[in-house]
Amino acid sequence: MVAAEEQEQPLGGRTILVTRAQEQAEALSSRLQALGAETVTFPVIRLAPPEDWGPLDRALLRLATDCEPGDAPYDWLVFTSVNGVRFCVERLRTLGLEPGLLRAARVAAIGPATAAALAEHGVSGVLVPEAYVAEQVASALLAACQQQGTGPQGQRVLLARAAEARRVLADTLRQAGMLVEEVPAYRTLPAADDDPRGQQVLALIKAGRLSLATFTSSSTVRYFMHWLEQACCEHAAETSPAALLARQGVAIACIGPITAAAARALGLQVTIEAQSFTIDGLVSAIVTYYRRLVETLPE
Incomplete structure (x- = not known):
């Protein structure tokens, strides 16, 4: 007993x-x-800013560009960690922008913790895969594109993540015809x-x-x-x-x-x-x- x-x-x-x-x-x-x-x-490990803020800044500033409906700079924003959300939100504020800009496209997150971090900044309706790995994020994204009737071809994806992240997510989406822009939001250092x-x-x-x-x-x-x-x-x-x-x-x-x-x-x-x-x-x-x-x- x-x-x-x-x-x-x-x-x-x-x-x-x-x-x-x-x-x-x-x-x-x-x-x-x-x-x-x-x-x-x-x-x-310790988390550090990217060596160059330029790629992330340019991507975030595109979100602030006034566009006609259906002509947003990205169809999808994809976050693969809570850290990616944190660094993006902090950088938006540094640029004088609001975190609510992350609602400018459909959003996918690798898991519930990342989705919760997004929800803290008013981003809801986030796509979360059943299994919390990059391979399943790719599968969920492709399935969502099929369900909305557009298919993945030509869909524009912003992937903001660690500079050292695995390549499988971006590679899989590109192979399906999506236009993936990868930008380092932070680095993971010893x-x-x-x-x-x-x-x-x-x-x-x-x-x-x-x-x-x-x-x-x-x-x-x-x-x-x-x-x-x-x-x-x-x-x-x-x-x-x-x-x-x-x-x-x-x-x-x-x-x-x-x-x-x-x-x-x-x-x-x-x-x-x-x-x-x-x-x-x-x-x-x-x-x-x-x-x-x-x-x-x-x-």
Whole structure:
């Protein structure tokens, strides 16, 4: 019989690493803490403006151009992250424009969190795919074009996203005949190398006291493993980063299949892969894993 305390705080006694960017880490940490976990925040990425605001500025200014009905500069605006929405809204305001301009075209978002960020600025009726990955955004867009009777050919799409984002969405839309304008709204850069919290993380790993590492994007996996590899190089006796984590019993949790694939490509054994590709889905998957683990323990 599982104790009532374990039911209420199923993550009690677990130390969980949160690798998200500093401004986003709290959303995950607070959920895990509420379920009993001790969290260690170690942002391995930071978000930065694009190297050149010009492409984004020109695209946003086009939205402000007075057009005849049906002659808007874009048929679709596509956002693949909350960060893309945030940077676009901030840039609109810097240019003296209102976020409501994002309503100048139909809008698609990769998932509910991105749609919620748009809703905060009055953008509703957002197209959200059933599965929150770029491939499904493309499928949903193409299906929506067919349903509205226009077909995808010649549809103009503004895709504002991270400079390092995967190419699959833009490539798929172009192959279907859509006119895609890709503009970098922000960059994802490494942040861990000079962070003193890294020493605490490394000590927890080596002591076998880190229960779980969480990853919410491919970039968090890549930059964490890069940091850990550099840390291991300082200790000649250490094995590879992936082997160190496996040996010390650090479980790996990923927000979805794209992040999990990036982890496996770097040699990690993915323990938990969320079925709903959101923070809530990740937390739910972590709780399910540890509850099942407790149930298998001898009384």
